[in-house]
Amino acid sequence: MIAAQCRTKIVATLGPSSSDHATILALATAGADVFRFNFSHGTQAEHAARYRIVRQVEAEVGRPLGVLADMQGPKLRVGRFADGHITLETGAPFRLDLDETPGTTKRVQLPHPEIIAAAHPGSVLLLDDGKLRLQVTTVGRDFLETEVQVGGPLSDHKGVNVPDLMLPIPALTPRDRENLAFALELGADFIALSFIQRAEDVLEARELVKGRAWIVSKLEKPQAMENLDAILAASDVVMVARGDLGVELPPEAVPLAQKRITRAARKLGKPVIVATQMLESMITAPTPTRAEASDVATAVFDGADAVMLSAESAAGAYPREAVTVMNRILERVEADAGWRALMQAARLEPEHHVADAIAGAAQLVANTLDASTIVAYTHAGPTALRIARERPIAAILGLTPTLTTARRLTLVWGVHPCVPDPAHHAHDTESMVSTAVETGRTSGLARAGDTMVIIAGVPFGVSGSTNTLRVAKVPDSV
DSSP, X not given: OOOOOOSSEEEEEESTTSOXXXXXXXXXXXXXXXXXXXXXXXXHHHHHHHHHHHHHHHHHHTSOOEEEEEOOOOOOBOOOBTTSEEEEOTTXXXXXXXXXXXXXXXXXXXXXXXXXXXXXXXXXXEETTTTEEEEEEEEOSSEEEEEEEEOEEEXXXXXXXXXXXXXXXXXXXXXXXXXXXXXHHHTOSEEEESSOOSHHHHHHHHHHHTTSSEEEEEEXXXXXXXXXXXXXXXXXXXXXXXXXXXXXXXXXXXXXXHHHHHHHHHHHTOOEEEESSTTGGGGTSXXXXXHHHHHHHHHHHHTOSEEEESXXXXXXXXXXXXXXXXXHHXXXXXXXXXXXXXXXXXXXXXXXXXXXXXXXXXXXXXXXXXXXXXXXXXXXXXXXXXXXXXXXXSEEEEEOSOHHHHHHGGGSTTEEEEOOOGGGOOOSHHHHHHHHHHHHHHHXXXXXXXXXXXXXXXXXXXXXXXXXXXXXXXXXXX
């Protein structure tokens, strides 16, 4: 087994530039831990073919690889224009209505009556990823009269964002439900939900998923920030989706939102992914800008569990180089004494229950004894998640009897997931220690003479059992 080196994980999106075996293998070798399948693009057949390759590559690299299926969510768009496009003049009136007649410089269809129903004078509509800005002046039964505050070119079916409106629309469209069922049948480890506004959106999806995957809530609307605590409580993982979040929030507010989400998720022990435009220039260039490198490093200093590549790896000219550069940035930051001191200083107080107390004790013992590895025996993942919440300097080896849990742990900070050889199944304390030591050595996380801190539930292999803590020395030979 080859253990990934960085504590911060890399999510790489697959697409036209990264669909063949050689490229996916190169991305995994370069440091990708989780592969994102973007269901906004591509066919189910294309996703299935990529999934089969990922599982082949997983066997070749000798470590679990996660698969994240990202649902498109509701897309709000204007209709079409008689000439395919128009130019909106700043200060001019512009009407949005339900009429399907092709649009002109005076009006266009807005095929979303829920927007009209929720809008009020003063509401803001952003078109084409925020390039154009309209303000509502009059609300009718089936139309909105607006004033163009920021004009420019507008073409067929461009997107609409409504930053100050809570819309009564489900997070999963009929197409999303089909894709979700397909992704679960395929074997996806994570289901990402787009445009989450409230906890109820997550709970609706959870009823469909039924525990077959972890749910990732993408936070990309101001309404999600208002309901952050409830959404976090309902989710398994959250994503700071800075693309749409940056459209609906002022640019200066996005870094603060990123930090707030990261802090809140970490407090609950929920993994958080920072995404969008991290190495954007590498879509067309073999190296990033210095600002992009700093952006990735900032996410690591904030304590994010994972950083994500989108078009850089899916459609760019340099997918392997993008993962390689991101991995180098992570390695450099995590080797820095300042980063280590910050992780120690930012350590959270344990919550008032046994699991957190033992996790806190494990990192304290590991620090005191200068242990190389903390071994977390975990059936469904909670033990490894609690250890990761402590952000220990020691590596975390997550030993689990199920490949399903191992693949989910690929997204968790610092955890090197592994399914031990069934021949080394831990059925008592002695075998638990020997299995941990043997796996630590074969994974490359522990060497002869190293100290290992081991946490395992008693009875072994039973979800929810009471954890115990042991310390072991790696012998010169096993």
